[in-house]
Amino acid sequence: MLVQLYNVSKTYRNGVKALCDVSLKIDRGEFVFLMGSSGAGKSSLLRLLYREELPTRGQIFIASRSVVRMKAREVPLLRRNIGVVFQDFKLLENKTVFENVAFAMQVIQASPREMKARVEETIELVGLKDKRDCYPMQLSGGEQQRAGIARAIVNRPLIVLADEPTGNLDIDTSWEIMDLLTEINKQGTTVIMATHAQDIVRRMQKRVVMLENGVVVADALPGASIA
Ligand SMILES: Nc1ncnc2c1ncn2[C@@H]1O[C@H](COP(=O)(O)OP(=O)(O)OP(=O)(O)O)[C@@H](O)[C@H]1O
Numbered sequence: 001m002l003v004q005l006y007n008v009s010k011t012y013r014n015g016v017k018a019l020c021d022v023s024l025k026i027d028r029g030e031f032v033f034l035m036g037s038s039g040a041g042k043s044s045l046l047r048l049l050y051r052e053e054l055p056t057r058g059q060i061f062i063a064s065r066s067v068v069r070m071k072a073r074e075v076p077l078l079r080r081n082i083g084v085v086f087q088d089f090k091l092l093e094n095k096t097v098f099e100n101v102a103f104a105m106q107v108i109q110a111s112p113r114e115m116k117a118r119v120e121e122t123i124e125l126v127g128l129k130d131k132r133d134c135y136p137m138q139l140s141g142g143e144q145q146r147a148g149i150a151r152a153i154v155n156r157p158l159i160v161l162a163d164e165p166t167g168n169l170d171i172d173t174s175w176e177i178m179d180l181l182t183e184i185n186k187q188g189t190t191v192i193m194a195t196h197a198q199d200i201v202r203r204m205q206k207r208v209v210m211l212e213n214g215v216v217v218a219d220a221l222p223g224a225s226i227a
Pocket residue numbers: 012013014016017018036037038039040041042043044045
């Protein structure tokens with residue numbers, strides 16, 4: 001199992017209970033949707049996985065390593081294995097597409113030439129070769145999200161976490177982004193995506209984990225009908 005959560009609860013400092021006794025296992029190579037109404041705890045769950053937040057209770061393992069007990073110096077390695085994609089892209093406005101992707105690339109004994117080649121290859125994979133020297137404000141929303149995905153995958157992570165990646169995009173552009181995430185998943189990367197887009201979820205035919213008030217209320221494989 002790539003991702004394991006055991007009885008995970010998260011109560012924020014202000015007393016809000018975002019997650020309550022969540023247990024969940026996700027296998028290598030899966031594509032999983034996280035659904036549930038606003039405030040259900042989807043983003044909180046994703047933030048726990050890349051250790052942006054720590055759980056109040058429970059254990060989380062990624063590739064058999066405890067994310068909770070992990071030492072601060074081990075966090076960069078965890079983050080290298082997890083790419084994150086956001087609804088609002090979160091690109092650096094004063095950097096080009098190339099620079100945004102290069103900036104995210106961790107130096108792992110690669111020569112500058114190898115690093116440049118990897119960045120170029122990733123930008124080409126997401127279909128932004130022609131826009132590599134553009135700044136975010138010169139790009140459409142869909143192109144900005146492609147750049148966000150390139151940044152998320154440039155370190156060849158085990159997992160891509162996507163928090164409403166199509167939330168700011170029209171339906172056609174949303175499908176282009178879904179096709180890209182599907183392709184990344186087919187190449188072996190596990191994808192966990194929070195979304196409200198019911199049409200997309202229905203047509204993708206993937207596992208759906210449903211949250212309600214911080215509790216997993218359904219976990220269904222494609223084919224099963226969810227209310
Ligand atoms: N940093 C925080 N501090 C305090 N409370 C928070 C924090 N982040 C989220 N919450 C609260 O935790 C609960 C779950 O929020 P979360 O953002 O995980 O929901 P969500 O399912 O992602 O919702 P949405 O669909 O609107 O993005 C909500 O009640 C929210 O107000």
